[in-house]
Amino acid sequence: MTSTSPHPRPTSFPPLERRAPEAVGIPAAALAALADRLQEEGLDPHALLVARGGVVAFETAWAPYRLEQPALVYSVSKTYTSLAIGFLVDEGRLGLDDSVGDLLGLPNPHGITVRHLLTMNTGHSPEQIERYGFSPAGLLATAPERAPGTRFAYNSPATYALSAIIARLAGEQLTAYLRPRLLEPLGIGDRWMSSVDGIETGASGFHLTVDDIARTAIMLGAGGVFGGAQVAPRAYVDEMSRVWSDTAEFDGPAAAEDEVNDWSLGYGYQMWRSRHGYRLDGAAGQFGLIIPESDLVIAYHGATLDTQATLRAFWAFVDAVAVADAATVDAEAAPTSKIPVPTALHVSHDTWDSRADLGILRQAPFDADGLTLTDTADGWTLDLPGVGELKVGGSWTETEVEFEADAGAAAAGKQAGTSGSVVDAAGIADPACSSHAAPTRLVLATRGERRDDGSVLIHIVDTTSPHRAIVHRAADSGAGAVDAGWHIPPLGGGWEILRVPASVLTSERADTARPESAAPAGNPGDPAGNAAAPAETTAAALLLDMDGTLVDSHEVVERLWRQWSEGHGIDPARTLSIIHGRQGQDSMALLLPDRPHEVNLAENRELLAAETAQTDGVVAIPGAAALLAALRGLPHALVTSASLALAQARMDAAGLPVPSLAITAEDVTRSKPDPEGFLAAARALGVDPASCIVVEDSPNGIAAGLAAGMRVIGIGPHAAGTGATWVVPDASGIRVASAEPGIAVTIGA
Known part of the structure; x- marks a missing residue:
């Protein structure tokens, strides 16, 4: 039995349909203006996808970022945690007004419920939240300043407590629980979420592509329906975007004078209300916007502290679409009624073009002790503390830096504010989820230039996160003296928290060739188009x-093997993880080790016949x-x-x-x-x-x-x-x- 390679996306649904913008009523000029504005305003855009009516009309990435590269989306993760709670509710395994203490086996003297966690309405002040950190026991034990249900305060530890509840009730981690219920039906491939004390954070740490976010947003905008099927519980999806918490006094990103602040419009079940519709929202500009009135979805990766400016650019685009709709000659014609053009508008950009607008955030700590930059015949060698030696040239060069499992690597799964854990009390830690004992890696892209005045500028981009470091050497500073820092710093640490498990497929990219002499496998070319030498x-x-x-x-192979797995009570995901490249009877022997080989041979003959016919x-x-x-x-x-x-x-x-x-x-x-x-x-x-x-x-x-x-x-x-x-x-x-x-x-x- 033979199979294709493990496919990066489950095959429950095909790729999202793609059409030219005008085919779905979107002016191409408005999309171009949006992409230009994001770049020209120094908002450091990384990837953008715009869809209407579930159809992708525009997608672009700014090198060295790639559309197919999953990247850290911070609090966008919270919406997936909320959806997992919705599935548990739909399965009758919990109620939103259940006691958190009862669910976790912990004292709950202040009566905090699941709904309080979902709406960030536990009554605790920001100072209290910072003190108890990612400790459900500490959260429940701390007497809130106000009665639960009466005060909104942004509360990532509350989301972590939700993830702990999911792990305890489901007997598996958050993303494992979501895999057959949500991620596979949406066609979202293997992804990774960071953990704290063996429990996936739920509040942050998920790594997703803009296509993943778009699929989720399309499903939410359709009341939980995707691909014609009810994927998520309709009743829960309908409630997620309601205003459950008043955020008028929330001290969030600043808005311009006389501008509506998009963080003051209310909070639902781990989702924000917006000037238009509602959104998934992650730090530094990770968004999934659902805009029902115009049937638009916008999925975005970026890196800025001025996230209100990012939303401002999106709202200008939404207004432009509304103007175009109003100008339609036939007022009764739907925006998708025009003759379809088969492909979406897909253009390429480069963050390097905005380098003059991307500076160092001076107040952010950065470990530059021992950093050196040395000239070479074809560029520079950068010795970066906490990372190691990197080669830098005049075009983007991506390098995977491996780290052995050690105490330092444990920080890769951590978030700021950890203090205590539900693990000891509830006994639900999953060591397999933690990155403490596993090798980790950074996926970094570097590029540099020597300026006319003799100075040198270097960018180091972590392509699995929103973050980049900038190194500048003045013309007269000598070989070792440099100025370095983060453009936007990671939350809760430095390079060590950006590491991802080396065993996890974090990239679905199509790598270009590497020379035989290159040390690491897979040395890709420059995504901007400057490919590595053949x-x-x-x-x-x-x-x-x-x-x-x-x-x-892959479609035939995976369909038949899924059917075989279900018939034998085996998780199809486990089957698909081992069959590729093996003969069928050998895969069966691994999956059913006690079964006679003759039975495996007979069943494999049946599968081969089915594959040959299909x-x-x-x-x-x-x-x-x-x-x-x-x-x-x-x-x-x-x-x-x-x-x-x-x-x-x-x-x-x-x-x-x-x-x-x-x-x-x-x-x-x-x-x-x-x-x-x-x-x-x-x-x-x-x-x-x-x-x-x-x-x-x-x-x-x-x-x-x-x-x-x-x-x-x-x-x-x-x-x-x-x-x-x-x-x-x-x-x-x-x-x-x-x-x-x-x-x-x-x-x-």
């Missing part, structure tokens, strides 16, 4: 995997046809875990020729990650395995190629971090030509 090498033969490498068959939606991976055409007459082979019949069916469906040598399931006794298939292909071609290059997409296949002693070109978003020699987005990143002896191979741009 790698050139030779090979005795190319050995190509099929699913995920040449053909995309080829609708099987298409060629970009560049696959051109690569196979260029390989005609050159030594190459197909090496797949599929049967010969299945391989032929899928290649035919994708319009691709099957190479004259195909090593299929019938030719091996052990499937990937065992190297048997690749070694068999090299033997059949009569070439040295060490001179071969494998082209693979799945971690199992890449491991098999490396175990065979071969170099590996990893294809697609899941090849990064697997140890592949090079990583490219798809087969179009590989070019071949005849060489003596063998094949000349160019990898990358």
Whole structure:
């Protein structure tokens, strides 16, 4: 049995529909003006997606940020915690007026309820909240200054207490509980949320793309419906955006004189009311805006302390759409009634273009002790305290910095204000959720320039968060003397709290190739378009995997395996995490270790027959046809875990020729990650395995190629971090030509 690589997005729903702006009644000029305004006002925009009627009309990212890169969204996380509470209510497992103490097994002398937590109306003052921090026991024990339900105060520890309730009642972490109920139905891929004392914070720490936020906002705006199905409980969704707390006196982001302050319009169940509609809202400018009156959704990542200015730009855009609607010739025509154009407006920007407007926040602490900047032949070497040595050039260069598990790495899962925990009292800590014992990493992009006056400017961007550091060296300061600081500082610490678990897929990007001499796998090119230099090498033969490498068959594979899992009482997510690249009977043996092998073989034959018969939606991976055409007459082979019949069916469906040598399931006794298939292909071609290059997409296949002693070109978003020699987005990143002896191979741009 064969499968495509683990897909970054569950396949319950396809990608959001995309149309040109005018097809959904949005003037393209208004979108361009919005993007320009965000940049020109120095608001440091990172990613933006605009949808109308559930259809994406515009999307853009500012390099080095990418639309497909999940990034820290701070308090946008709170809305997902609220939705988890809504599911528990819908399942009859709690009521909003239940005692928090009863739910957590803690004393609750002041009668604080779930509703008080949801609405941030526990009665505590900001000073009290700061003192008890992320401790549900401390929250319940602290006598509030006012009666619960009578005073709003922004209260992240209250949201953390909600996450603790979810973990206790559900027996699993917040995001695990949401995975089958919300995240998979919305088509949101694997994501990570930071934890405190083994419990996901709920209040912050979720890492999402703007597409993830847009899907959630579209669902909320439709009363919990997405893709024609009721995803979230309608009654709870309807209540989430109501004004449950008066925020008129909230000391939030400042508004201009005589301007309506968007933080004074009321608070619902972990959502803010807005001048238009309501919103998911995270620190420094992470937004999901739901605007029912115009059927608009805006999803956004950015980094500014002037978040009211960001909303001001959005409201100007909303007003422009309203003006366009009013000017429609046929007043009865819906905005989506025009002839559709198939693609959304998708443009690229670069944060580097705004560097003159992005300065250092002087009052924010920054560890610059020991920081040095050294000139090199092609740029600079930056030794950054808490991070290490980084290479800097004249275009964006992304580097993944790995950190071993140690006490310092524990801070990656922490938030400011931790004091005590519900863990000891309630016994619900989940060590697997904590990053304390796991290796971590930073994903950093660097860029620099030498200015006309001889000074040097360097930006270091953490692409999994809103944050960047800026380094400036004056012309006459010498090699080591620099000025450095945060543009917008992380909440609660420095580089250490921005680390993400090394085991977590934080990027769904399509990496460009890395040279063979590069140390870390997956050295991507510049997202602004300045790609890394292509790698050139030779090979005795190319050995190509099929699913995920040449053909995309994930919809069929995952549908059938989900059905198989459900029939055997196995979590489909667990099944999908191990099947890719393996033969079916081997996957079954891992999932049902006590079952006779004969049963696995029989069931796998049934699955193979179903897969062979179902080829609708099987298409060629970009560049696959051109690569196979260029390989005609050159030594190459197909090496797949599929049967010969299945391989032929899928290649035919994708319009691709099957190479004259195909090593299929019938030719091996052990499937990937065992190297048997690749070694068999090299033997059949009569070439040295060490001179071969494998082209693979799945971690199992890449491991098999490396175990065979071969170099590996990893294809697609899941090849990064697997140890592949090079990583490219798809087969179009590989070019071949005849060489003596063998094949000349160019990898990358």
